[in-house]
Amino acid sequence: MDRRSSQRVVVVANRLPVHRAGSSGRWQSSAGGLVTALEPVVKAGNAAWVGWAGTAGTGLRPFTHEQMRIRPVSLSRDEVEKYYNGFSNRTLWPLFHDAIRSPEFRQEWWEPYVEVNRRFAAAAVAAAREGDLVWVHDYHLLLAPLMIREERPDLRIGFFLHIPFPPEELFAWLPWRQAMLEGLLGADVVGFQTYAGAQNFSRAARAFTDAEGTDTLLEFGGREVRVGSFPISIDFDWFDKRAAMEETEQEAAGFREKMGSERRLILSVDRLDYTKGIDNRLRAYEELLKRGRISVDDAVFMQIAVPSREPVAEYAEMRTRIEQLVGRINGEFGMPGRVAVHYFRRNFTREDLVAYYRAADVMFVTPLRDGMNLVAKEYVATRTDLSGVLILSEFAGAARELRRALLVNPRDQEGMISTLETALTMDRQEARHRMAVLRTVVRRHDVHEWAGTYLEALRG
Numbered sequence: 001m002d003r004r005s006s007q008r009v010v011v012v013a014n015r016l017p018v019h020r021a022g023s024s025g026r027w028q029s030s031a032g033g034l035v036t037a038l039e040p041v042v043k044a045g046n047a048a049w050v051g052w053a054g055t056a057g058t059g060l061r062p063f064t065h066e067q068m069r070i071r072p073v074s075l076s077r078d079e080v081e082k083y084y085n086g087f088s089n090r091t092l093w094p095l096f097h098d099a100i101r102s103p104e105f106r107q108e109w110w111e112p113y114v115e116v117n118r119r120f121a122a123a124a125v126a127a128a129r130e131g132d133l134v135w136v137h138d139y140h141l142l143l144a145p146l147m148i149r150e151e152r153p154d155l156r157i158g159f160f161l162h163i164p165f166p167p168e169e170l171f172a173w174l175p176w177r178q179a180m181l182e183g184l185l186g187a188d189v190v191g192f193q194t195y196a197g198a199q200n201f202s203r204a205a206r207a208f209t210d211a212e213g214t215d216t217l218l219e220f221g222g223r224e225v226r227v228g229s230f231p232i233s234i235d236f237d238w239f240d241k242r243a244a245m246e247e248t249e250q251e252a253a254g255f256r257e258k259m260g261s262e263r264r265l266i267l268s269v270d271r272l273d274y275t276k277g278i279d280n281r282l283r284a285y286e287e288l289l290k291r292g293r294i295s296v297d298d299a300v301f302m303q304i305a306v307p308s309r310e311p312v313a314e315y316a317e318m319r320t321r322i323e324q325l326v327g328r329i330n331g332e333f334g335m336p337g338r339v340a341v342h343y344f345r346r347n348f349t350r351e352d353l354v355a356y357y358r359a360a361d362v363m364f365v366t367p368l369r370d371g372m373n374l375v376a377k378e379y380v381a382t383r384t385d386l387s388g389v390l391i392l393s394e395f396a397g398a399a400r401e402l403r404r405a406l407l408v409n410p411r412d413q414e415g416m417i418s419t420l421e422t423a424l425t426m427d428r429q430e431a432r433h434r435m436a437v438l439r440t441v442v443r444r445h446d447v448h449e450w451a452g453t454y455l456e457a458l459r460g
């Protein structure tokens, strides 16, 4: 094995790839895109994963789980409140998603954010041996790359942002903008989901720090920093295979039968988050019913909403609003045995999710802003028979690649209504043609390609 391919990767992310299972308290691999993407990379080289276990408290020791060296970082209850719920989810998350909700800027959240970033950086430094690659993830850890570099200039350090990077004028709101940018410029490669994200970052870096250069190559502190887009993806083969299994087909047929086999099923799957445009799409469906363009005999809408960030006030408010809307639509249009909207606020297994994707005639994905949106790619990967129509917001990173979806502006109510109607009535041949193209794109650019391309750039 040559030196490069034997280089180990130290992943640094807010969450560890494992969690404690039920009452047994044993560690189990967590489901989710990032874990699936990176587990093979980390396992291959007996490398390490630095992250938080998800509950407040101290004292977790390093351990090994399925060939991954797990390095837990502890957070106190106060830090969970200020670094995680506060600065990460009430300052950065809304600001980076086009300020859909007003971000709050509080010094008493900033200080713990710096402190926790320092703790993650120290854990990364301790885990990294000479010549390792360190790969820092997401908006919780924007300061960590520089903190790691200050201790270990010998390491190659990468950073990847899973959410959008906002335009310079919005980023400028952040009172700590210079420190944030310098934190990121501590990396050798700064990666984004889209080229627009990379451009926004480079422009902000030139405006608010001493960095100079182009949108893809900056010079800062006598070093070169590569900036690029690396659109994340899914394990296409897993979804494709799982979808084709007899068991999945039967499960999907069972769902359809229960809901009325002759009705067209419109499906949405999201974390319950105000960036996902859940109410916009419910209103579009309601309007089609109201105008008599469809009836509950022809169509049914299913919203799977995974509980998320419940301690944050904006999330609780949004949940109430959505639940009222679902109640209103069902109250007005439901019939005995014919619910208009099925709303599930809970987690499903990945296998059940695939069966729902298989059952759905139309996948309705309408975020107001989204870094990528893996749900759209997962739906495509499960359409092994080329049936099904994907409606996708122009404001999801995935829209850059999935050009043959029905693209829609979620704030354009009339556009949403007519696109939903087009999807429900699309000719089979056209739907097949579109799906074939979409599947080729996702198959070719799967998560393994994503990780491989990024790490190749990081090796330099």
Ligand code: GDG
Pocket: 031, 032, 033, 162, 163, 232, 269, 270, 271, 304, 306, 346, 347, 348, 349, 350, 353, 370, 371, 372, 373, 374, 375, 376, 378
């Ligand atoms: C962030 C960025 C970016 C959903 N319900 C269940 C379940 N899921 C899984 C889906 C999918 C994942 O959760 C959601 O990923 P998304 O990409 O759609 O959205 P975010 O959570 O907002 O992720 C996003 C992503 O990071 C990666 O970079 O694409 O833009 O916001 O994989 O399948 N999984 C299970 N049960 C469920 O009920 N097991």
